[in-house]
Amino acid sequence: MKANKDASHPRMTGAEIVIQALIDQGVDVIFGYPGGAVLPVYDALFEHDQIRHILVRHEQGAVHAAEGYARSTGKPGVVLVTSGPGATNAVTGLADAMLDSIPIICLTGQVATRLIGSDAFQEADTVGITRPCTKHNWLVNDVDTLPKIMHDAFYVATHGRPGPVVVDLPKDIQFAEADYTGPSNEGHRNYQPQVKGDPDKIEQAVAAMANARRPLFYTGGGVINAGPEASRRLRELVQLTGFPITSTLMGLGAYPASDPQWLGLVGMHGTYESNNAMHDCDVMINIGARFDDRVTGNIEKFSPGSKKIHVDIDPSSINKTIMVDIPIVGDCAHVLAAMLEVWKRKKIKKDPSMHRDWWQQIDTWRARNCLSYQQKGQVIQPQYAIERLYALTRDKDVYISTEVGQHQMWAAQHFKFEQPNRWMTSGGLGTMGYGLPAAVGIQIAHPGSLVIDIAGEASVLMTMQEMSTAMQYDLPIKIFILNNQYMGMVRQWQELLHDKRYSHSYTEALPDFVKLADAYGGHGIRITCADELDAGIQEMMAVDKPVLVDCMVDQQANCFPMIPSGAAHNEMILSDQDEPTEISEEGKMLV
Amino acid sequence: MMKDQPSERRCIAILVDNEAGVLARVIGLFSGRGYNIDSLTVSEVDPQKHTSRITIVSNGTAMILEQLKAQLGRLVPVQKVVDMTLDHDSVERELALVKVKGTGEKRVESLRLSDAFRAQVIDTTHESFVFELTGSPSKLDAFVNLMRPLGLVDVSRSGVAAIARGSEGM
Ligand SMILES: Cc1ncc(C[n+]2csc(CCOP(=O)(O)OP(=O)(O)O)c2C)c(N)n1
Numbered sequence: 109m110k111a112n113k114d115a116s117h118p119r120m121t122g123a124e125i126v127i128q129a130l131i132d133q134g135v136d137v138i139f140g141y142p143g144g145a146v147l148p149v150y151d152a153l154f155e156h157d158q159i160r161h162i163l164v165r166h167e168q169g170a171v172h173a174a175e176g177y178a179r180s181t182g183k184p185g186v187v188l189v190t191s192g193p194g195a196t197n198a199v200t201g202l203a204d205a206m207l208d209s210i211p212i213i214c215l216t217g218q219v220a221t222r223l224i225g226s227d228a229f230q231e232a233d234t235v236g237i238t239r240p241c242t243k244h245n246w247l248v249n250d251v252d253t254l255p256k257i258m259h260d261a262f263y264v265a266t267h268g269r270p271g272p273v274v275v276d277l278p279k280d281i282q283f284a285e286a287d288y289t290g291p292s293n294e295g296h297r298n299y300q301p302q303v304k305g306d307p308d309k310i311e312q313a314v315a316a317m318a319n320a321r322r323p324l325f326y327t328g329g330g331v332i333n334a335g336p337e338a339s340r341r342l343r344e345l346v347q348l349t350g351f352p353i354t355s356t357l358m359g360l361g362a363y364p365a366s367d368p369q370w371l372g373l374v375g376m377h378g379t380y381e382s383n384n385a386m387h388d389c390d391v392m393i394n395i396g397a398r399f400d401d402r403v404t405g406n407i408e409k410f411s412p413g414s415k416k417i418h419v420d421i422d423p424s425s426i427n428k429t430i431m432v433d434i435p436i437v438g439d440c441a442h443v444l445a446a447m448l449e450v451w452k453r454k455k456i457k458k459d460p461s462m463h464r465d466w467w468q469q470i471d472t473w474r475a476r477n478c479l480s481y482q483q484k485g486q487v488i489q490p491q492y493a494i495e496r497l498y499a500l501t502r503d504k505d506v507y508i509s510t511e512v513g514q515h516q517m518w519a520a521q522h523f524k525f526e527q528p529n530r531w532m533t534s535g536g537l538g539t540m541g542y543g544l545p546a547a548v549g550i551q552i553a554h555p556g557s558l559v560i561d562i563a564g565e566a567s568v569l570m571t572m573q574e575m576s577t578a579m580q581y582d583l584p585i586k587i588f589i590l591n592n593q594y595m596g597m598v599r600q601w602q603e604l605l606h607d608k609r610y611s612h613s614y615t616e617a618l619p620d621f622v623k624l625a626d627a628y629g630g631h632g633i634r635i636t637c638a639d640e641l642d643a644g645i646q647e648m649m650a651v652d653k654p655v656l657v658d659c660m661v662d663q664q665a666n667c668f669p670m671i672p673s674g675a676a677h678n679e680m681i682l683s684d685q686d687e688p689t690e691i692s693e694e695g696k697m698l699v
Numbered sequence: 700m701m702k703d704q705p706s707e708r709r710c711i712a713i714l715v716d717n718e719a720g721v722l723a724r725v726i727g728l729f730s731g732r733g734y735n736i737d738s739l740t741v742s743e744v745d746p747q748k749h750t751s752r753i754t755i756v757s758n759g760t761a762m763i764l765e766q767l768k769a770q771l772g773r774l775v776p777v778q779k780v781v782d783m784t785l786d787h788d789s790v791e792r793e794l795a796l797v798k799v800k801g802t803g804e805k806r807v808e809s810l811r812l813s814d815a816f817r818a819q820v821i822d823t824t825h826e827s828f829v830f831e832l833t834g835s836p837s838k839l840d841a842f843v844n845l846m847r848p849l850g851l852v853d854v855s856r857s858g859v860a861a862i863a864r865g866s867e868g869m
Pocket residue numbers: 511512513514515516538539540541563564565566567568590592594595596597598
């Protein structure tokens with residue numbers, strides 16, 4: 109930092125401004141990978157020890173690690189990558205954060221301003237490429253605007269519906285000097301999301317809830333994004349009303365899975381009771397979920413008889429696919445507080461007789477025991493593996509990430525979450541390769557905790573190289589692979605939709621995961637039969653290093669229940685034994 | 700649910716910060732979601748505040764159009780989104796430059812019609828006219844259609860500018 113006359117506006121280079129802004133925004137860790145176009149920022153970083161830099165092995169891993177960090181802490185994640193290939197490698201992570209509403213600030217190097225547009229070495233149109241997969245992005249072409257852009261980037265990423273932003277930093281801007289200004293708390297000129305819900309709508313919502321005979325809470329990632337206070341208020345409201353509650357994949361943990369009012373996951377692989385309750389309810393209270401197609405199934409047949417209340421901070425989520433009766437734009441934490449206030453002010457009594465029939469109905473659905481499976485003999489059923497993993501870790505301070513596929517759904521069904529911010533998964537984009545780097549980010553944020561990536565053998569190979577990152581920073585992450593040698597979810601769809609023509613869903617050559625763990629300097633464990641399962645999990649927890657567990661499971665197991673494409677919530681397939689369901693031509697078009 | 704809704708025409712006015720990339724963001728929203736743009740105009744309207752006004756005419760079902768406005772509203776540089784069709788009684792105007800080539804009877808007829816439409820002749824040769832015409836989009840359509848058999852060569856239209864009737868600002 110150069111000597112300066114005005115202490116509140118010190119003169120700095122662009123690179124120093126970037127670092128100072130990060131410090132002033134409270135950032136203590138960034139995930140990155142250097143290259144020519146960001147060397148000045150890396151040079152400025154060299155002098156600072158307030159910010160810890162985690163060197164990943166691929167820029168996609170940097171973004172997923174930042175996502176894991178963000179989702180497990182509630183703070184934004186920060187990424188630093190170079191221009192061209194550095195930026196394009198980060199795109200998958202940005203798209204992932206966009207769909208799952210994760211606050212990420214991604215700083216990308218760019219060629220010097222006078223070279224932009226000349227097909228310079230390692231030039232890519234980063235703001236062009238990332239425009240549709242970020243909340244906003246900036247190409248900085250004047251160093252004087254840099255301090256404000258840096259602070260705006262944090263504001264935009266974290267306010268309203270959170271999401272990723274990109275700040276593209278041409279190399280000459282990183283060298284140029286300007287006066288630095290610290291963060292202001294003025295917010296943003298245009299971007300001022302509505303956080304408080306409309307009081308009239310909230311009154312209407314509470315009135316509808318008070319009169320409901322078959323009510324259902326349907327909650328989502330918005331509750332988690334609104335912070336732990338939102339989860340606390342949700343619990344209070346659910347208790348106060350006595351209503352049943354279900355949640356999307358992204359919302360798991362906002363409500364404790366051990367509670368009797370909890371019906372389990374909703375949607376394509378949700379429980380029989382949750383999906384039937386969605387179909388038959390008369391008042392649906394959607395808090396922070398977005399009627400995603402994995403949840404609604406066929407929208408023509410979605411919950412036909414219900415009055416729908418929808419609380420969402422993003423006005424564009426409202427009436428996007430499902431028309432609702434009472435839309436409430438606002439932050440879940442605020443709206444939940446307001447609902448509680450109205451409920452209490454009106455002295456509405458929980459009246460069990462009003463919902464007795466409804467709960468009885470729910471209990472008959474529950475009695476189907478839709479998540480049951482048969483663990484016979486020594487071939488490990490994947491559900492059993494998750495159940496044992498849960499049983500043996502439930503008393504620990506545990507964080508779970510996943511890859512994408514059947515294992516992800518089994519984890520969502522069989523691992524029970526009691527707290528928010530404990531479950532990190534790629535829901536919206538469904539990005540194979542998310543879980544391992546996410547685990548790196550989670551472990552950085554929670555050094556003493558048990559961090560497990562529940563993985564599939566195919567997914568984990570997409571970002572396996574981050575094992576090397578875990579080694580470098582002594583991160584004892586556990587990668588628990590449910591190895592069925594298939595892209596199981598693809599195989600399952602081929603079985604159901606394509607007459608068991610298993611086109612390219614079997615991996616002919618897999619690495620020896622135990623040796624692979626060794627090669628990275630970590631620890632490998634192979635579990636081949638049911639009798640070895642508990643000991644393997646115990647060993648995994650006992651080793652204070654990155655561990656790869658290669659748990660061999662039944663190759664043919666399918667993930668049920670399942671709402672087949674194009675079907676309604678009350679047309680679920682419960683098991684392989686069910687009558688094979690005809691999937692409509694229209695259904696086959698859906699993914 | 701969405702399939703059966705009829706398609707309707709809407710004119711939407713958007714006030715934005717006049718910064719790099721803002722038009723690309725707006726357009727990208729349409730193209731990325733497969734929505735139609737029938738007409739688009741953009742120009743700075745407040746140089747001091749660097750504010751531009753974009754006017755878009757689109758058509759789609761009511762649900763898609765509402766979704767579109769909500770999507771526009773959440774773009775960071777967007778200050779305001781106003782539905783000029785649904786929420787206002789508004790006037791729409793468009794400018795067209797129309798080149799017609801012909802001689803004899805056709806040439807006379809084109810001039811006569813341009814007079815009826817109160818178009819200006821802004822360029823002429825012995826065998827062509829360039830007409831300038833302002834009016835509602837449908838008036839321009841009518842004029843262009845009449846010129847077609849008379850030797851229409853080229854049309855350049857500005858796209859729709861719209862403003863609400865009455866004393867209130869946007
Ligand atoms: C990057 C990426 N490519 C392709 C897919 C499509 N896909 C979804 S699940 C899946 C199979 C995953 O296999 P595995 O990791 O072994 O998990 P399993 O289903 O066997 O548990 C594939 C290929 C995807 N989700 N992400």
